[in-house]
Amino acid sequence: AYDNHDIDDGLRAGFLALDDLLTLDFLADQWRAVEKRFPHAPKDRLLREMIRDQIGLMVKDVIEHTRAQVHGIGSVAEVRNAGRQLAGFSPEMTSRERRLKTFMYDRLYFHPEQIAAAERARDVVARLFAAYSQDAKLMPSDWHERLPAHEPQRSRMIADFIAGMSDRFAMQACAAIYGAHPAGLINV
Template identity: 65%
Template sequence: MTRACYAADPAAPRGREFPENREGARGPRSEFQRDRDRIIHSIAFRRLRSKTQVFIAPDGDHYRTRLTHSLEVAQIGRVIARALGLDEDLTEALCLAHDIGHPPFGHAGETALEEALAMRGGFDHNAQGLRMLMRLESPYIGHPGINLTWDLLEGLAKHNGPINAPGWALHELDEAFTLDLGNWPSLEAQVAAVSDDIAYDNHDIDDGLRAGFLDLDDLMQIDLLADRFREVERRFPSASRELQLRELVRSQIGAMVNDVIEHTRANVADVASVTEVREHSGRLAGFSPEMTTAERGLKRFMYDKLYYHPDQISAAEKARDVVGRLFAAYSQDANQLPRDWQAILPESEPNRSRKLADFIAGMTDRFAIDQCARIYGKVPDGLRNV
C-alpha cells in the first residue's frame, strides 16, 4: 500500500544517537526494519517469554506471557498500520518493544521497585524500557544500547501522549538524545498504544476464562460483550460453548480494530505530514467516543472480576514481597550479585539503588523466584495461582 502523507518515512528517519558505519551492512533493510530486527534479537525481548502478563509464573503452557502478548499486539498494530498507510515496520517495532521495561511479576514487581526507589527518584516501567534499550543492553562495539532510531525511541517514550514532567530515568535519556517529550508522537506510536489496549482487553478475557476466573455469566454483564455473544450464538448455534467464547473474543478484536481504523481515518483526513501529527493538539489514532466509553466499561469489569480478584491480589502481594526482599538482600550485601554486576555497582546513592533496580527489573519471574529461594531458603507459598 502507498505510504500516507502523515506516515513516518523510513527513508528520512531523524537519526540515531550514535553514528554508525554501515560498511558490510547485513541486507537491504530500511532503518525501521533494522530497529525491529534489533529488538527481536535482543536479550531483553527474549526474557519477555518468562515475565507475567496476567497470571504470575503460571504452570500452564497456554497462558499468555509478556512475549506472546507483545507478538499479538504487533499483529494487531500491523493490520491497523497497513489500513491507514502507516509504516508497518515502525509500528511493529514499537509494539514488540513496548513492554521490555516490565520487571518480573508485572505490576506487582513494579510496585515493589517503586517502593524501593521511593527516595531515589522512583521507578517507571516505560522509562525502564528506554533505559534498557538505550543504555543497559549493549551488544555493539563502541556505544551503549542497541542504538535505535529517534523515531522508535520517541514513540516508546510518549506513546500515551506528551510528557511534561519526566522522571529521572527518562529525563537523563532525553538530556542525552532529546525526544521532544512535549509533543505528540507519530501515528505509528499512537496505533501501537491502542493495539496494546485491544490485545490485553480481549486476550486477558481469554486467559481469565481458561483459568476459571471468569465465566459466561460474568461476561454477559457487559452490554458490549452480551450483544456480540448473542450474535455469535445466532451464527453458530451448534458450536460448543468453548468455541463460541473464542469466537466472541475474535469478533470483539475485529470490531475494535475496525473502529480504530474508521475513527482514525476520519481524524487524519486533513493532516498532511508527520510533523502535523506531532504538533496536533490531541490524539489522532484511537477509538471512537462510543467505543472509548464501552472499552472503559470493559476495563472496569476486568479490574473488578480478574485483576483485583482475591486470588490475584494474594499472589501479587507475595510477588511484591519477593522483589522487595531481593532488593533488600542486594542492598545489604552486594556479594549476592553476579560478579559482573558487582563490578559496575556505584558506591554512592541514588545511582547504587538505581543500578540494583536495573538488575532486578531485568529478571524473569522464574529467575526472581530462584534467586529469592537461593538467598532466603524459600519463596512464599501461593505465588502461583493457576
C-alpha cells in the same frame, strides 16, 4: 485492547466466568456471531475467535472514526485548531471499552486473589533488593562485578537485575537467599 487479552487469562485462572462476561451485551453479540461461524468448535476456540473479533472491531472503529474526524483537515494548523480529539474510538466504542474496563477492574484486576498475589510479589522484590543491596555477591558475578560503588547508579543496577527476572526465577532466588519460600510466596 489489553482488556480483551486479559479475558482469556482471567477465565483460565478462574477469576472470570464466561456467563458473567456475556452479561455485557456487546460481548454476547460477539459470542453469538462466533458460535454461528464455528458451530462445532470447542469453547476455547470460540473464546479466542471472540477476542480476535473484538480487537478487530476496535481497530476498525478507531481507523474509521479517526478518518471521519480528520476529513477536511488539511494542515497542521487546522489539527491544532480543531478543538476536539481527532484520533480515537467512536462514542459507541468508547462506551463499550469503558464498560469492559469497569467489568475487568471489578472482576479481575481488583480480585482479592490478584491483589494478594501482587502484595506477595512486591514482598519478593523488596526482599531481593534488600539482600542484593546488603551483599552484592548474592548476585551472579557478571552483575556484582559491574555494580557501581555509588548511589543512585548502584540501586538502579540492582533494580534492573531484579526487573529482568521471571516470576519463577525471583521466587527461586528469594528462596535460595532466605532458606525457603517465604510464607505465602508459593503462588506468586
